[in-house]
Amino acid sequence: MTKQQMIYDQVVPVSKERHGSLGVDTSFGYEFARGVRTVPIVAAEIPQAAREYAVVFAPTGNGNDVAPMAILSVREGEDLHLSNDGEWTxxxxxxxxxxxxxxxxxxxxxxxxxxxxxxxxxxxxxxxxGENLFDENGERTEFLNQLVQFNQDFQRSSQMTELFCSQLRELDLLDAKQAKLTSPEGTETRLTGFFIVDREKLKTLPGDKLEKLSRNGMLELLYAHLLSLHNLGVSTKSTQNLVTANS
Structure with a gap:
């Protein structure tokens, strides 16, 4: 699950000296995401993402930390949500x-x-x-102000997501899994290296902890995540089987 970071190549700080004349074509599409199989999401996105993607938890590479991920495709070379002309479908x-x-x-x-x-x-x-980042006086355009606000909101949501995931670990609700998917042609694909919420552990949590999950909105997110696992095989018409990671 490394491709999502590779969409960024030549990253530099935005400045009026360097980008005073830069235009951004917002209609350019999502060709940059071709070949991306998983993408990080924040906790607040889980209910919406769960309608179309399988949402799992994957290691971040920072100790035992995990983060929610939306699975966009299950096989290399598949772009199930991207058209030939780069539009997100x-x-x-x-x-x-x-x-x-x-x-x-x-x-x-x-x-x-x-x-x-x-x-x-x-x-x-x-x-x-396209859209300019700075006006003729070197001041931020409204477009740039909106971008800053969007990224600030995303950063705050990312920090809240870290707390969300840390609570899942504290409650010992995550279970390492693999997914074996079999296409109608009999081709088998195996997905590894992810975690899902263990239903039995969730059901047997003490009442006070379940009530806390319900009151802070986490319980809704957890059930949306669990329901989303059906999407692993839907788009490719594959049958799926979730097994423990050491099976």
Missing amino acids: ARYIPAFLRRYPFVFANAGTANNFTLCIDESWGGCNRDGS
């Missing part, structure tokens, strides 16, 4: 993709972030087309 587009080519980069201290842009994106231009 699913109804819900994860915020991680919607914010591209912009991203917040940590400026070296906690809660201090700098807005950056991937200059390698084909939608960047200096021919006067």
Whole structure:
């Protein structure tokens, strides 16, 4: 699950000196995401994402931390939600993709972030087309202000998602799984390296802990996640079998 970070190639801080004449073509589409099989989502996105994608929890590479991920395809070379001309065909587009080519980069201290842009994106231009980041006086345009706000909201949601996932670990609700999917032609695909909420552990939580999950909205997210697992095989018409990771 590494491709999602590879959509960013030439990332630099946004500045009026460097990007005063830069235009951003917002109609350029999502060709940059071709070949992306999984994408991070924040906790608040789970109910919407769960309608169309399988939502699982995957290691972040930072100790035992995990994060929710939407599975976009189960086999290499599949782009189930991307048309030939780069248009996203699913109804819900994860915020991680919607914010591209912009991203917040940590400026070296906690809660201090700098807005950056991937200059390698084909939608960047200096021919006067698209949305400008700065006006003729070097001031931020409304478009840029909206981008900053969107990324600030995304960053706050990411921090809340970390707390959400830490509570799942504290309650010992996550179980390592594999998925074996068999296509109508008999081809088998195996997905590994992810976690799902254990239904039995969830059902046997003490009443006070279940009540807390219900009151803070987490219980709704957990059931949406569990329901989303049906989507593993729906798009490819594959039959699926979830098994423990050591099976």
